[in-house]
Amino acid sequence: MSATAGPRRNLFNLQPLDATTPSPLFQRRRVAVGEETGHEANILHLEEDLSATMSLGNAVCQRCNDGFKMDEQIVNSSGLWHTYCFVCAQCFQPFPEGRFFEFEGRKYCEHDFCVLFAPSCGKCGEFISGRVIKAMNASWHPECFRCFCCAKILADEGFVKNQGRALCKDCNAMEKAKGLGKYFCFKCHSIIDGGHLKWKGEAYHPYHFNCHSCGIELKEDAREKDGELYCLRCHDKMGIPICGACRRPIEERVVHALGKTWHVEHFVCAKCEKPFLGTRHYEKKGLAYCEIHYHQLFGNICFVCNNIINGDVFSAFNKAWCVNHFACSICDKKMSQKTKFFEFDQKPVCKNCYDKFPGELKKRLKKAYDEAVKAGKI
Amino acid sequence: MASKLKKLVDDSKEGSGTELDLVDKGIVNILEIPGFASLKNLTKLVLAHNKISSVPPNIANFLNLEIIVLFNNIIEELPTTLSSLPKLKILNVGMNRLNSLPRGFGACPMLEVLDVTYNNLSENSLPANFFCLDTLRALYMGDNDFEHLPPEIGRLKNLQVLVLRENDLVELPKDMGELTRLRELHIQGNRLTVLPPEMGNLDLVGTKQVFKADGNPWVTPIADQFQVGISHVFDYIRSDTYKFLYGRHIAARADPPPKSVDKSKKISRIKK
Ligand SMILES: [Zn+2]
Ligand SMILES: [Zn+2]
Ligand SMILES: [Zn+2]
Ligand SMILES: [Zn+2]
Ligand SMILES: [Zn+2]
Ligand SMILES: [Zn+2]
Ligand SMILES: [Zn+2]
Ligand SMILES: [Zn+2]
Numbered sequence: 001m002s003a004t005a006g007p008r009r010n011l012f013n014l015q016p017l018d019a020t021t022p023s024p025l026f027q028r029r030r031v032a033v034g035e036e037t038g039h040e041a042n043i044l045h046l047e048e049d050l051s052a053t054m055s056l057g058n059a060v061c062q063r064c065n066d067g068f069k070m071d072e073q074i075v076n077s078s079g080l081w082h083t084y085c086f087v088c089a090q091c092f093q094p095f096p097e098g099r100f101f102e103f104e105g106r107k108y109c110e111h112d113f114c115v116l117f118a119p120s121c122g123k124c125g126e127f128i129s130g131r132v133i134k135a136m137n138a139s140w141h142p143e144c145f146r147c148f149c150c151a152k153i154l155a156d157e158g159f160v161k162n163q164g165r166a167l168c169k170d171c172n173a174m175e176k177a178k179g180l181g182k183y184f185c186f187k188c189h190s191i192i193d194g195g196h197l198k199w200k201g202e203a204y205h206p207y208h209f210n211c212h213s214c215g216i217e218l219k220e221d222a223r224e225k226d227g228e229l230y231c232l233r234c235h236d237k238m239g240i241p242i243c244g245a246c247r248r249p250i251e252e253r254v255v256h257a258l259g260k261t262w263h264v265e266h267f268v269c270a271k272c273e274k275p276f277l278g279t280r281h282y283e284k285k286g287l288a289y290c291e292i293h294y295h296q297l298f299g300n301i302c303f304v305c306n307n308i309i310n311g312d313v314f315s316a317f318n319k320a321w322c323v324n325h326f327a328c329s330i331c332d333k334k335m336s337q338k339t340k341f342f343e344f345d346q347k348p349v350c351k352n353c354y355d356k357f358p359g360e361l362k363k364r365l366k367k368a369y370d371e372a373v374k375a376g377k378i
Numbered sequence: 379m380a381s382k383l384k385k386l387v388d389d390s391k392e393g394s395g396t397e398l399d400l401v402d403k404g405i406v407n408i409l410e411i412p413g414f415a416s417l418k419n420l421t422k423l424v425l426a427h428n429k430i431s432s433v434p435p436n437i438a439n440f441l442n443l444e445i446i447v448l449f450n451n452i453i454e455e456l457p458t459t460l461s462s463l464p465k466l467k468i469l470n471v472g473m474n475r476l477n478s479l480p481r482g483f484g485a486c487p488m489l490e491v492l493d494v495t496y497n498n499l500s501e502n503s504l505p506a507n508f509f510c511l512d513t514l515r516a517l518y519m520g521d522n523d524f525e526h527l528p529p530e531i532g533r534l535k536n537l538q539v540l541v542l543r544e545n546d547l548v549e550l551p552k553d554m555g556e557l558t559r560l561r562e563l564h565i566q567g568n569r570l571t572v573l574p575p576e577m578g579n580l581d582l583v584g585t586k587q588v589f590k591a592d593g594n595p596w597v598t599p600i601a602d603q604f605q606v607g608i609s610h611v612f613d614y615i616r617s618d619t620y621k622f623l624y625g626r627h628i629a630a631r632a633d634p635p636p637k638s639v640d641k642s643k644k645i646s647r648i649k650k
Contacts, residue, residue: 297586303516304445304468306467306490306515317588318561318562318586318587318588329470330426330427330447330449330450330470330472331399331401331402331424331426331427331447331449332399332401332422332424332426332447333401345495345518345520345541345543345564346539346541346562346564346588347518353426353427353449356402356427356450357473358643358644358645360643360644360645361496361521361644364544364567368566368567368592368593371592372592375592
């Protein structure tokens with residue numbers, strides 16, 4: 001049997017993280033400590049060591065090149081110094097407690113050395129002595145360099161650069177999944193390339209689960225019922241209604257309409273596709289409509305008052321009128337279904353009004369009418 | 379005559395007092411209708427087929443007016459106060475002698491149906507704010523003198539009915555394509571040769587829709603499509619072939635066809 005789980009882990013390009021980079025401060029301090037004398041310079045008395053340093057009479061100060069007076073205190077620290085010459089190259093003050101730091105042949109007090117040469121942390125801004133994490137074009141205390149998303153310390157595990165942020169590899173995978181519009185498996189922490197399974201609010205590879213009933217490894221079409229997961233076949237066997245729109249089982253409220261069952265949010269107006277959510281719907285030829293669209297489509301809005309017609313509907317010329325408003329469009333004389341009327345720009349005109357039209361207009365209307373008849377349009 | 383009118387007004391008052399129909403009563407001056415000023419609750423005023431030559435500005439005092447019909451009178455000008463009627467929904471001033479609509483008319487807040495059929499209106503006689511009338515669902519402008527329809531027509535988003543029958547239109551603006559609620563369009567008897575391809579957006583094909591376009595000097599390819607049916611016309615103007623031809627046609631800037639109709643006999647023209 002060959003393993004199949006191996007290659008998934010190599011999805012990330014871990015950035016090289018030079019965790020061993022020491023700060024310059026760290027280096028110098030080591031130099032100082034490395035000398036037997038520790039941090040403190042050795043102070044000699046000339047007379048005492050005369051025998052030891054035979055050439056002392058010719059000796060000169062490392063800094064000013066002058067000789068030493070007899071009986072003068074001399075500092076011995078990689079060469080001999082007047083005590084007043086053995087000072088910080090920056091502030092010219094003696095070194096507190098004799099501690100100093102060397103850099104390029106000069107000696108500094110700790111304060112000035114830090115100010116001048118020590119890196120400061122990209123997060124907290126403090127100087128870094130000891131281990132320095134160099135990453136993302138800055139230096140960091142190991143405990144300050146953390147994942148942008150989950151704040152995990154990254155010093156030892158490494159990190160991934162993601163849109164200018166340092167992320168741990170889990171968070172990076174998650175971000176990447178989000179960017180691709182894909183899900184990130186809550187169990188194995190990798191991108192879900194195929195379909196995912198939602199379970200208690202998290203996404204998973206479906207193959208992490210098995211059907212509660214038959215035990216088969218689940219696919220993305222698995223269904224939840226009463227807190228358990230089932231394969232589609234077992235789920236269907238349990239007699240769950242299927243939505244007439246999306247063909248998926250209905251687990252919450254069921255709407256019964258048009259001889260079918262529906263998800264509440266999938267029982268919608270055939271015209272505007274807004275769900276009825278319990279409001280009244282109107283049926284026509286196997287479709288359901290909201291009030292506005294039913295009347296708009298089936299012509300039952302009065303052309304005059306623009307209201308939905310509840311009682312009798314008078315229709316003509318692709319328009320509808322309520323009982324109160326079916327009248328001559330010119331003189332407002334009420335008409336009935338039997339009244340003879342003329343068409344003028346698709347509006348009803350009673351005979352009286354039509355007779356009052358100027359002759360030249362009647363001539364034009366007649367001509368248009370005759371042509372329409374000839375063309376078979378009427 | 380006056381006593382007869384007075385009786386009609388009194389009848390109206392005895393009723394609800396909200397509707398006054400005085401059709402074909404020989405009325406010359408609205409202000410001379412006896413007792414008219416007292417009908418403060420009027421919602422509907424129908425004065426079709428009279429001899430009215432002007433509408434008094436104080437019509438605006440009838441704050442409840444919803445419907446005004448002045449069809450077939452001899453009105454040459456409407457008062458600017460008309461647009462301040464807060465509830466006016468239907469205004470029918472067809473078959474008059476209007477050469478313009480009043481300044482600020484577009485401010486009518488509730489106007490749904492405007493009928494200015496059979497007057498002497500053109501694109502030059504509309505007030506600047508005319509196309510602010512975005513509550514309009516029907517606009518009747520047949521038998522007028524429009525040669526160009528202003529592109530602002532596209533702002534009348536609620537328009538369901540647009541009648542431009544027998545004007546002098548030589549072209550339609552591409553903005554017509556924005557009138558997506560339109561289900562009735564009358565453009566017959568104009569001087570149109572092409573349709574903007576944008577009109578392909580409109581849904582005017584079907585048993586619930588009306589599209590009348592006869593009596594225009596269409597270019598041959600469009601005329602051919604009309605022969606087979608309206609749905610073919612709309613399919614055709616949506617095609618890339620047509621978009622190309624249309625672009626070339628517009629670029630060529632050919633002279634529009636001449637006016638073919640003599641309108642001097644229109645009663646809207648006659649001056650006494
Ligand atoms: Zn730090
Ligand atoms: Zn993380
Ligand atoms: Zn997984
Ligand atoms: Zn199963
Ligand atoms: Zn559904
Ligand atoms: Zn609807
Ligand atoms: Zn009505
Ligand atoms: Zn009538």
